[in-house]
Amino acid sequence: MRAEVLRRIHARDWAPGALIPTEEALAQEFGCARATVNRALRELAETGVLERRRKAGTRVALSPPRRATLDIPVTRLEVEGRGQAYGFHLLEQRLREAPAPVTSRLGLAPGLELLQLKTLHLADGRPFLLEDRWLNPAVLPDPAPDFAAISANEWLVGHVPYTTGDIAFSAASASAEEAEVLGLAEGAALFIVERSTWERDLPVTTVRLAYAPGYRLRTVV
């Protein structure tokens, strides 16, 4: 749905400045729920591709947004790239029923069992990043990798391709648990990356990365 809307804009089927069909019309054409159409249009409007005004309908933006590209490195390489020594500790690994926000992020049925892995990444021996990951056991070989010897982050990059994913960046105050693990005061401002990936229709993993203060994610436009 979202991809098809983007295709029509890029192909100029819908020209810059043009009013696009209503949500009802699109829901009918794509045979999907109006809520799905609404969500896709909202996401495209948030990125500046579409202009939505209450009552006035939705138009293709006249000037497309500027784009930046962002490289997503393996954490080990990122730390070593800073000239620091890399290390990590696997804090927790257990197969358990995933909470609803996790299954919903991945588009899975509620109540499914997923592998939860909590990993603390270190730079020069100091906490750098706390990784809280849920992994679909269906993507693991038998026997499963030893995630105390290779971090789930690095193993996945090397072994499980993914075709699509979404990423969100935000800030959050450190919870009591995060503060303790990262060696910070409770409430410290953490940079948060949330990422979910799929291989075709198979959900692979969803992860929350909480970076210790001072971290900056840099790129160029």
Added chain:
Amino acid sequence: MRAEVLRRIHARDWAPGALIPTEEALAQEFGCARATVNRALRELAETGVLERRRKAGTRVALSPPRRATLDIPVTRLEVEGRGQAYGFHLLEQRLREAPAPVTSRLGLAPGLELLQLKTLHLADGRPFLLEDRWLNPAVLPDPAPDFAAISANEWLVGHVPYTTGDIAFSAASASAEEAEVLGLAEGAALFIVERSTWERDLPVTTVRLAYAPGYRLRTVV
């Protein structure tokens, strides 16, 4: 320097996994300071393009990092895209000597006078984003635009092209001033975007965007 290193990697002059020349050799070849070479290599290593190991030298990474693209919308369109009403207040506008961190970010001589603009952006009447911008007066027409009528953010997108820029994302605790303007408790976790842009060699602007809690910057890979 950085661009030329990337070019050699993409052109496979330096193959994946290959050891690249030492910093001394590159500094000599490019006729620049070793610190400049060190900074460029470090930045490329942080993005996963190069692998740096203490003592073992710097290699081209075997598997290139995954890339995400990020759209950078005008704040008005971003707010309207969420289905909310947009508004803004110009809080402060003055021509003054820019502090050293600002001139250094833009590569300008210290002590130069720049136009500082503080703008509060609103979504449905509530604080959404505090913009603290320094603008090079050399890019302004005479008479200058009325930044109380059109936000500096939107005016720049429509009137001043830029050719290069850098962006950094991080988290910070709200200062007393930020907390007051955004209507938050001091120390609340803010999502921060810092962006500097140039038109060829002319510095255009550097801006710090502090988003109220709850904001998420989303994209896909």
